[in-house]
Amino acid sequence: MEATGRSVLRSAIHGQRRFVAGAAALAAGHQGCEALVPVIIGVVIDTAVSSGSLPRLLTWLGILAVIFLVLSLAYRFAERNAQRAGEQAAHELRLKLTRRVLDPHGGADGLPGALVNIATGDVKRVGDMVAAVPYAFAALTALTVSSVVLLTSSIPLGLLILLGTPPVLWLTHLAGRPLERRSHHEQERAAEASGVAADLVAGLRVLKGIGAERAAVQRYRRTSRRSLNAAVRAARAHGLHNGAVMAVTGVFLALIALIGAHLALAGSITVGELVAAVGLAQFLPTPFHMITYVSSEHARARASAERVAEVLEAGPAVTPGAARLPAEPVGELHFAGVSHGPLRAVELRVEPGELLGVACDDPAAAKALLELVCRDADPEQGRVMVDGVPIDGLALSELRRAVLVAEHDADLFEVSVLDNVVVDAARSDAASRAIQAATVDLVAETLPDGLHTVLAERGSSLSGGQRQRVALARALAADPPVLVLHDPTTAVDPVTEAAIASGIAELRKSRTTVVVTTSPTLLAAADRVVFVRDGAIAGCGSHSDLASDPDYRAVVFS
Amino acid sequence: MRRELLPVATPARTAAVIGGLLRRRWRLTVTAGLTLVGAAACGLLPAPLLGSIVDVVAQQRDAGALTWPIVLLVVVAGAYGALTAAGISLTGRLGEHVVASLRERFVERALHLRLDAVEQAGSGDLTSRVTSDVTLVTKVVRDALPQLAHAALTIALTMVGLAVLDWRFLLAALVAAPIQAYTVHWYMRRARSIYTAHRTSLGALQHQLLDTVGGARTVRAFQLQRTHTAKVEDSSRDTVGIALRGVRLLTQFFGRLNLAEFVGLAAILAMGFWLVSIDAVSLGTATAAALYFHGLFNPINIALMLVDDALSAGTSLNRIVGVTDLPAAPQPSRRGQAADGSVKLSSVYHEYEPGHEVLHDVDLQVAEGERIALVGASGAGKSTVAKLVAGIHRPTRGSLAVGSLDLAEFGSPTANGLVALVSQEVHVFAGPLAEDLRLARPDASDDDLRAALTTVGAWEWVQALPEGLDTVVGNGGHRLSTAQAQQLALARLVLADPRIAILDEATADAGSAGARALEQAADAALRGRTGLIVAHRLTQAEAADRVVVLDNGRVVEVGTHEELISRGGRYAELWQAWSRSREG
Structure with missing residues (x-):
């Protein structure tokens, strides 16, 4: 089943390769420019503000303007292409599913609600995955650009940041994982309250017919309290995870500042390079997070793709023959x-x-x-x-x-x-x-x-x-x-x-x-x-x- | 029918209700607020600390001068982490408690609404309030509110921070504000309609899929594949088109925000250039200001994106509070007050819409324990009589006594267990089957449930379910057939144990063999009660003590089956058609 889920994903991406590729190139450009913004801030401080040269200030602000323009346009068209790819992939899968369910040979019948969920929710998740692929490429590009900038200004500082960021992220991920996993379960629990309320209202007439309003309210209150407790626990888990991320990245930033400042005092990097390094250290988690996001999106999409594949691959209920009847059957x-x-x-x-x-x-x-x-x-x-x-x-x-x-x-x-x-x-x-x-x-x-x-x-x-x-x-x-x-x-x-x-x-x-x-x-x-x-x-x-x-x-x- | 939607609260009233709920937890509210402010403040401290490090470097001071800023950076990181964790956790707790109180009160009021009020509003009104509004508010409180609060506080405190560095930096930063304000205004005007259209088209797509997939057997039987696939394709393409329009709008929105970012950043850098050149601030301060502003990019994007969510949540809240503000259900009179199980209608007239009378001068007396069959063509008023007796509607004129108590003073006879109504509408409540049955009698033991199911002949198949009484049924669970769902409804009736039972075509809509089994089930369920049966199978009429024939809202014949047959009127005509075939 796993292989077929994977093949559904792969063919969904492949079917939109033109848009995916375009979006990837543009998104890479966008990320690259985003990474340049703190660098330019450093350069402006370094060359213009510290020297007091107005022409330099204007030149660099002009360059900043160009970067912003490119950044903005690249994002605009990257996002449009990516979303188009995702929406179209979902649309095509949806049609495939419909054709399979309606196929004269049958065999793909299930509960209508479940099938509709597959044709909407699961298909959307596969589409979201297709739309996320370009951003994974973009994140890799951003990492590359940042590495080049950091390593050209200072090899030790560059290595510290580049090699330090993944373990830092891994550490926060590790701290958050059990919590996140639990919180996923809790979130499902928390969603229960809305579902039960809708169900009770749908059965309002039946409830009134047997005078069960009070019993239903009591039951709803219990469900709601259960959901509440679950949601409060989920919020706590979520808070702890976020707090851990903030603390760890903050300490890492302090470490970079310490080493960078020493390097700058020793004269091996300029003040501007220090500013750029600090800026990049703050920026780097974004592409790393993007990669983790895409990989988690991929895991979710895989599960959905498997459900889609299960319907698409369902064997026919009966094997038909090929014989034909006369144009006007007698009807015996x-x-x-x-x-x-x-x-x-x-x-x-x-x-x-x-x-x-x-x-x-x-x-x-x-x-x-x-x-x-x-x-x-x-x-x-x-x-x-x-x-x-x-x-x-x-x-x-x-x-x-x-x-x-x-x-x-x-x-x-x-x-x-x-x-x-x-x-x-x-x-x-x-x-x-x-x-x-x-x-x-x-x-x-x-x-x-x-x-x-x-x-x-x-x-x-x-x-x-x-x-x-x-x-x-x-x-x-x-x-x-x-x-x-x-x-x-x-x-x-x-x-x-x-x-x-x-x-x-x-x-x-x-x-x-x-x-x-x-x-x-x-x-x-x-x-x-x-x-x-x-x-x-x-x-x-x-x-x-x-x-x-x-x-x-x-x-x-x- | 004239639509009279359920009430919607004014924003002021909603704010007052939320304020009241927050005041009830004022300690939590204050702590959560302070924690959030503390967290946002901590988030701003690294920038000036980094600025002071830059100053140390720029002034080529001793490396020892770095110690304090670095130590502070580490301390701030720890505090920031702790306060963030506490802030999210506390706001989560607060928000969830408020939402839970609201949704519980909402469901309580909604379930106690009079059915005619619900019908007048269109059942979609209540359903959409519970599905969309309650869900939306819950989601916004859970996901958007903590982010929005944090982003807003960060923005506010950054502005303060910029002002502390030098008030002229704040001035520079505000250069971007008009662009941002205009962008949000521009975006929200367009986004609302696109998002509404997107939701509508998603709903239509889901509907179409359900229509097509749910009717797959019929589609195959009639070979309708082409038309149905085309319909799904059209609907899905619509959705894709609208979604992409939304994406265009969103990218334009961010494009404008990018412009604001550039303008603000350039202004801050130029201001730094000038202030450094006149020696008003240090290079480190100028750096800090630029980093502050760069750090604002994300919070501003988040805040502006979420403003829209927050506004829709506000609208939803108004619709929820509109319902929770309805008066509480009256305390039901005690069941013991009913003297007997009789029903008496005297000159009852009824109209659903003014000027369209559907019942005229109906007189009907049902003695305790008597079983009456209501017979007539569709539209004759059978169901209206049933609904009046069940207290769902009040007669427009005339008097109605149930259990020898005047309904006008007595309130709802179903709410206190005197009367139960089982209609053709079946709903199986999602969850374990035993829970569904216990709605009728919360304290019923498993033995009670088994006995009730046995009475209606359902125990055999319930026992055969994968997990018996604990099998999850209803939406998302094990699917029951229509006949099984109707048996379940009868079992609920047995458990509710009312003195008077009304069956409104409760045995229709099953196959003929199923209908017979249901008739037996209904017969068993009615034993020992006053029964009012809206019948379309005349076997039920034959078995009743008396038959009441309705035609065009009037009682045209009343009598026992035999009396009416010998009278040769409308009933005899119906009976003849029914039995012609039976004589072979």
């Missing part, structure tokens, strides 16, 4: 001796054009049946065939073209009712008939903008029954050769359900349709009903024929 569906989960040796042929009802005593059996038709899974025994072709030999796009499975809890999208129903603009006439058959026209009457009303997330602005009717209309409008409906009307009132049952029969006349349900209204509208009990076919005939079977009655009329 055949379960040939299928055993799968609770299903035992099911032999069932759905004739072309038939409206078949399937009543299962066990919801798990119904689910297994649907799973097979979707090809979310392959049967343990037997095969499923469409128009005589085994579906495990079919390309998935072919299977989906022939067979549409409309699940009971199908998701609606955050677009208008009409756009939810019309998934294929070429079939808008089918859509208007489907809208009538599923009585979505009646739903639309109650909505502010009728069919053009935009739904809330997951269709939550509709009631359960209204959602089901829109989802059903969408399935009917797609007008597939074989349509498999699962419990399409559980939340619909009986009068409407009866209208829908006859609507389905009317619209799907001469098209193969399977309705998996225990609703007597829907089963009564079917040409033929198959009763599945204990995973096997226990009866077959019209709804009224089967109604004499007490087991069937128990499942359907309870």
Whole structure:
């Protein structure tokens, strides 16, 4: 897994190499100029202020101006390039993830929330890493420039600063590490309070319904206090770390001043060089910190990249074949001796054009049946065939073209009712008939903008029954050769359900349709009903024929 | 609906509330303040000490003269470290305590708000206050405040330091101030709108991803990959574009600050040149002044960057204090005051919006222990009746008595456990499942929980969860199916043990087999209580003691199932449709 995380990072950086390289060059220029500012201050003190020469002062202030101009422009364009690289890398990864999750072969399904976090948070972290790469180069350049300046003025002082800075930083890092690690944990703890508050407010109605406000407030207070204690500990750890850094770098500065002053008194460096050395000693931690920052950013980005890779590299749920179906499939569906989960040796042929009802005593059996038709899974025994072709030999796009499975809890999208129903603009006439058959026209009457009303997330602005009717209309409008409906009307009132049952029969006349349900209204509208009990076919005939079977009655009329 | 947002406090009121919270911890406040000032002062001492070292060198004095400045440098470094550590720790403690008090009071008031007030404001108002505002304030207090305080104090003390070296240095440094002031003004005017746009576009992107990824199965079934990928791409590209606009602005901001840095530094150096030339200051003092100013680059950048955060935190605080300032929830009357478990509506009228009456002259009497089914088409007013009885809304006219107590005087009947309402809206609280259930009865033992779950037929699957009752469920945890979540809601009802239970389509939205299991669960949960059931499956109506048929906000029929069937009215029509199929 580690290798793939690394390869995600590498290809993200590689994909933006033009911007990364440009940003690196510019950022290096910026850092170099930043390092020169204290040097120039030293030079001005040394050559102009101490000598009282106005021309020199003006010359050096002019040079300072040029340095500031270069510094400012270099930073401006470095940052723009770096951020562009980061944002674009994230954008491209996000699209890759989306394509992978939506891939017809499946296999990358997870909790939507977790996947969205990967496509936003983790991808952003990878992008941040890409944007940070140029600054690592820049920091190295700044170190080089500082070294050259320091070593040319005084080798012992230069060596002291250059060799002394890393151990000093390492020392402070060491002092801070256990604290930082703990504080990371504490910070997560501290964030808990906001999360719990949001969750309680989201469930406000439920809380009020059972009068649990007081209990919830009590619980929140405990969470908040826990978060508070964690946050206070984190602040203390953070303070100690910062304090240690300040103290150690301060003592180091004193050491440089001591040695530099002795060197200057002995005449081996000038006053200006001493000032520059002190200035650089104050500046040097910045590039070193930058390098540590980029390396810690890299560690975090690696963890994120691994999560991204896990999704991208997920194997397909099923291996599709390459067989194709005729342009107009006849629509015969055949379960040939299928055993799968609770299903035992099911032999069932759905004739072309038939409206078949399937009543299962066990919801798990119904689910297994649907799973097979979707090809979310392959049967343990037997095969499923469409128009005589085994579906495990079919390309998935072919299977989906022939067979549409409309699940009971199908998701609606955050677009208008009409756009939810019309998934294929070429079939808008089918859509208007489907809208009538599923009585979505009646739903639309109650909505502010009728069919053009935009739904809330997951269709939550509709009631359960209204959602089901829109989802059903969408399935009917797609007008597939074989349509498999699962419990399409559980939340619909009986009068409407009866209208829908006859609507389905009317619209799907001469098209193969399977309705998996225990609703007597829907089963009564079917040409033929198959009763599945204990995973096997226990009866077959019209709804009224089967109604004499007490087991069937128990499942359907309870 | 007319939006009436929740109140927002004035900045003055917010300041007063924060001031009050700080006064409650005045010792900590004073200590933290003094420590910060001390730390900032220590941060400024190295520059003059280094200046005096330069003087020693420039005047070619004895090396022994270096001892004191060096020793002082070391001492100052130690003190600076210690004070910084204490300053961060103390301000952290203070800030966190203030924020914790605020968020606790906020949640307490928010949870006790009347639902109609929340609905009138749009539920997004409260949600965004708790998610964005509380989170933002917490973050700013934690991350930005210590930095901002330190930077601001450093700037202030540096100015003092410059003035102490020579007042004319301060004058030179202030040459940069107008540029900085203008830059901040220029930046904030533009940044606000870009950041808002960025947040909005991030939200839209997240939304689109959730829509697409959450509906992945549907996308695959209908082969909608192309449109959905295009939507994600558009949304993501928008976000990238806005983010880059933000980066442009930020780099322009820093460009202007660079100009200010140069102008200030050049002025200080020129001033040093002049002051040294007229012998007003030493070379060391001029060095110290230049180093002081160079040392200001970072604090100024930090302070100016954070001003924006601080201002948004201020706005968020106003929105939080607006809610915490609401009157506290009234103390609920004692449960024992309810004489029985009856419900009585007399000539009740209700309108959500003036002029749009949804209930007209509803009379309904429910005896203790009786089970009533409310039946009717959607929009007939069933849920409104349920909400009125639960005390979520007050009837516009007419009187409503629950437990033989007039609701107008009695307050919320759910808050004191007389009535419980389970609606179609399911929410599973994030955390261990047992904690979720204990919201209904905090002192429930594990055995109580098991008994309640068994009653609603959920114990079997709860037991099968990875960690049983301790399994973390809800947002970020183990995902429960809709039917399981509804069973959980019924188990909470059992634990809450109200005299009167209202089920508002609590069994809808599950598969047909699931609906049946839920009906059994609901039946068991209602045993021994007065029940008011908003039903769409008529089996529930059949099993009720009496059926009330609503049509267009009026009660059109009341009676037992058999009576209504024989009457041949609206109910009989519904029943016929329902049972036609059942006769085979």
